[in-house]
Amino acid sequence: MAVAQEFLLQECRNLRGLLNKTLRYEYGGAVDSRIFYQECNARLVSLEKAIGSAIDPAALGEEGMHLNELANLICRLERSSISEHSWPFVHELKRIASAICTEDTLTGTDTPNQIYVLADGGLDTYQIYPEGRRPSYTQKRLLTIVFPKSLKHFVLLHSILGHELGHAIWNCSKHKREMRDQVEKHVKEGVFASPDMTATHIYSTTAPLKERDFLGSCPASMKQDNLFLSYANWDAWCEEILCDLVGLIIFGPSFIASACELLTSMNPVGSGFGPQHPPIAWRLNYLLDGAKILNYDARPPNGDPLRADIDAFWASLETFRSPDPWYSVFTSDQLRRALSGMQSLLSRYPPTEYPSPTFESLEQLVSMLKHQIPPVGFQIMSDDLPKCKSVDFRHILFSGWIAKASRQVMPVDVINKLCEHAIMQQIAIDITLSP
Amino acid sequence: MAALSRSSILARLKLPDDLVVSPILFDSQLGDSSIDLRMGTVALVARAGGQPTVDPAVQLRANGDPHTSTERREQKHERFDVPFEHFFLLHPGSLLLVPTLEWIKIPPDLQGVVTARSSWAREGLNIATATIINPGYQGIVTLELANFGEVPIKLYPGLRIAQITFYDLHSCNPVADKAHLDRSQFKMSFEPQAGKIADGDEKFLRSQLSP
Numbered sequence: 001m002a003v004a005q006e007f008l009l010q011e012c013r014n015l016r017g018l019l020n021k022t023l024r025y026e027y028g029g030a031v032d033s034r035i036f037y038q039e040c041n042a043r044l045v046s047l048e049k050a051i052g053s054a055i056d057p058a059a060l061g062e063e064g065m066h067l068n069e070l071a072n073l074i075c076r077l078e079r080s081s082i083s084e085h086s087w088p089f090v091h092e093l094k095r096i097a098s099a100i101c102t103e104d105t106l107t108g109t110d111t112p113n114q115i116y117v118l119a120d121g122g123l124d125t126y127q128i129y130p131e132g133r134r135p136s137y138t139q140k141r142l143l144t145i146v147f148p149k150s151l152k153h154f155v156l157l158h159s160i161l162g163h164e165l166g167h168a169i170w171n172c173s174k175h176k177r178e179m180r181d182q183v184e185k186h187v188k189e190g191v192f193a194s195p196d197m198t199a200t201h202i203y204s205t206t207a208p209l210k211e212r213d214f215l216g217s218c219p220a221s222m223k224q225d226n227l228f229l230s231y232a233n234w235d236a237w238c239e240e241i242l243c244d245l246v247g248l249i250i251f252g253p254s255f256i257a258s259a260c261e262l263l264t265s266m267n268p269v270g271s272g273f274g275p276q277h278p279p280i281a282w283r284l285n286y287l288l289d290g291a292k293i294l295n296y297d298a299r300p301p302n303g304d305p306l307r308a309d310i311d312a313f314w315a316s317l318e319t320f321r322s323p324d325p326w327y328s329v330f331t332s333d334q335l336r337r338a339l340s341g342m343q344s345l346l347s348r349y350p351p352t353e354y355p356s357p358t359f360e361s362l363e364q365l366v367s368m369l370k371h372q373i374p375p376v377g378f379q380i381m382s383d384d385l386p387k388c389k390s391v392d393f394r395h396i397l398f399s400g401w402i403a404k405a406s407r408q409v410m411p412v413d414v415i416n417k418l419c420e421h422a423i424m425q426q427i428a429i430d431i432t433l434s435p
Numbered sequence: 436m437a438a439l440s441r442s443s444i445l446a447r448l449k450l451p452d453d454l455v456v457s458p459i460l461f462d463s464q465l466g467d468s469s470i471d472l473r474m475g476t477v478a479l480v481a482r483a484g485g486q487p488t489v490d491p492a493v494q495l496r497a498n499g500d501p502h503t504s505t506e507r508r509e510q511k512h513e514r515f516d517v518p519f520e521h522f523f524l525l526h527p528g529s530l531l532l533v534p535t536l537e538w539i540k541i542p543p544d545l546q547g548v549v550t551a552r553s554s555w556a557r558e559g560l561n562i563a564t565a566t567i568i569n570p571g572y573q574g575i576v577t578l579e580l581a582n583f584g585e586v587p588i589k590l591y592p593g594l595r596i597a598q599i600t601f602y603d604l605h606s607c608n609p610v611a612d613k614a615h616l617d618r619s620q621f622k623m624s625f626e627p628q629a630g631k632i633a634d635g636d637e638k639f640l641r642s643q644l645s646p
Binding site for chain 1: 452
C-alpha cells in the first residue's frame with residue numbers, strides 16, 4: 001500500500017503542475033478560469049490530504065478514482081480552451097443552465113454549476129457530462145457541455161442540448177427528488193407501468209414489421225423476459241423520456257425539429273432501440289403530441305403572412321410521425337400531466353421555460369431571415385427612430401427552423417450562420433436595454 | 436456620385452430589400468451623413484511565425500496545392516473570440532482584423548465607404564484608409580485596425596470605432612448589373628478573412644511562378 005500511496009501523492013503533484021499549465025489559456029474569460037482553477041485546486045488539496053491519511057487499500061483505491069476523474073477534468077479544460085465554439089449560443093445556454101442547475105454548497109445556497117464547453121467529433125457527441133461524484137463537498141459542480149466540432153455554426157441543431165440539460169437537472173441534488181417523482185407519477189403508467197409491460201409492448205404481435213425485423217436481428221439470447229435484465233436499462237429509458245420532455249419545455253418547437261433531424265439522420269431506418277434509449281419513433285411521436293398539448297403549434301389566422309410558413313414547418317415535422325398506433329406509448333392525459341409537472345418545476349427558474357413568441361414578433365424575425373438579414377429585435381420606426389427590443393434567442397432559432405421549412409431557397413448553413421450572428425447581435429441589444 | 440444625407444439613409448433603411456445596417460442600437464449612432472459601426476466579437480491577429488513574408492507570388496504558387504494554400508490560410512492568423520464586456524489589447528504597431536457588429540447590405544445603386552471615427556483616430560487607432568463596400572455586398576464589414584500610437588489600446592466589442600457613409604452611383608443600371616450581382620448571392624461574409632492579394636494579377640507574377 002505504501003508504494004501505491006506514494007505513487008498517488010506524486011500524481012497529485014503532477015496534476016498540480018498540469019493545473020497550473022491550464023492558466024496559459026483562457027476559457028470563458030478570466031473570471032471563469034479563476035473559478036475553474038480554484039475549484040480544481042480545492043479538490044486537489046482535499047485529495048492529497050485523503051490519500052496521505054488513507055488507512056486501508058479500499059479507501060486509497062476510492063481516492064485514486066477521484067484523482068483519475070480530476071485528471072480527466074483538467075485535461076478537458078485545457079482542450080476546451082483550444083476548440084472553437086458558437087459562443088453566442090453557449091452564452092445563452094449558460095444563462096439557462098446557471099438558472100436551474102444550482103445547488104447548496106459551502107459557498108451558499110443556489111450556487112450555480114460552473115459550465116465549460118468542449119468540441120468533439122461525431123454527430124452523437126451532443127452531451128452534458130454532469131459530475132456524479134466529487135472528491136469532497138467542494139464549491140461548485142462542473143458541467144461539461146460537448147458540441148460536435150463539425151457543427152460549430154449549426155445553432156438550430158444545438159437546441160437538442162435541451163435534452164442534455166434534462167440530464168444535468170436530473171443529477172442536480174436540488175431537483176433529484178422532484179425529477180424522480182415526476183417519473184414515478186406520470187411516466188410509469190400504461191406501456192411504462194413496469195419493465196415487463198414495456199417488454200410486452202415491444203414483443204407485441206401488433207408491432208410493425210420493421211420493428212419485428214429489428215428484434216430478429218438482435219442476439220438470439222435476447223428475449224422478452226430478459227430484455228431489461230441483460231440488454232437494456234429500463235430506468236435509463238424512463239430518464240431519457242423525462243429529459244426529452246425537459247428539452248421540449250426548454251427549447252420549444254426548435255427542440256422537436258432538432259430531434260427529428262438528428263435522431264433520424266443517425267438512424268435512417270428509424271427502428272429499434274438502444275440499451276439506454278427507447279425507440280426513436282416513440283420519442284418523436286410523444287414530442288409531436290407534446291407540442292400540441294403545450295400549444296406550440298398555434299397558428300396565426302388565415303391570410304397572415306406567417307401562416308403558410310408555420311403550416312409548412314409543422315407539416316414538415318409531421319412527416320417524422322409514425323402513424324402506427326404501436327408507436328404512441330403515452331395517452332394524451334398521461335403526457336399532459338407529465339408536461340405540466342415538468343413545467344411547474346422549470347417555470348420556477350426563469351429563463352428556463354420556453355416563452356412562446358407573439359406572431360408579430362415571429363413574423364418580423366422570419367421576414368428578416370428571408371431577406372438574408374440576421375433576425376433580431378431591431379427596426380426603423382415610422383418616426384425615423386431606430387427601435388431595439390428584447391428577443392429570446394429561442395425565437396431566433398424557431399424563426400430559423402421556419403425559414404428552413406419554407407419554400408425559401410437558402411442553404412441551411414447560411415440560415416444557421418445568420419441565426420448565430422443574430423444571437424450575438426441580440427446579446428448586444430439586450431446589454432443596451434438593460435438598466 | 437453624391438453622399439446620402441441622414442434623411443436619405445433613413446428613407447433607404449426603411450425600404451424593404453434595400454439598404455440594411457442592422458442593428459442600430461441608439462439614435463445617436465446615426466450621424467448627419469453616416470452611421471457609426473461597432474466592433475464585433477472576433478479578433479484576428481497575424482500569428483508570429485505564420486508566414487515569413489507577404490508575397491503574392493508565394494500565395495499564387497500555393498494555390499495549386501490545396502495542402503499548402505489551406506495551411507497558409509489557416510496558420511496566418513490567430514483567432515480570438517472576444518465576448519461582450521471583455522477586451523482585446525491592440526499593441527502599438529500591430530494589425531488586427533475585426534468584424535463589425537452590424538450586418539450590412541448595400542443595394543445595387545449605392546456604395547459604402549468605411550472610415551475611422553476621428554475620436555479614435557486621435558488615440559492612434561487607424562482603420563485602413565478608406566474601405567469601399569461594393570454594391571450588392573452583404574455581411575459584416577472587416578475592419579483593419581492598426582495602433583499608430585505609442586500605448587496599447589483596449590478594444591471592447593460593442594464600441595463604436597468606425598463609420599460608414601453611402602454614395603449613390605451615377606448611371607447605375609440595376610438590370611444590366613444584376614447578372615454580375617447575382618453571382619454573389621449567398622456569398623456573405625460572417626467573419627474577417629485574409630485577403631486574396633494575387634488573384635487576377637498572375638501575369639505580373641509569372642516570372643516568379645516558373646520552377
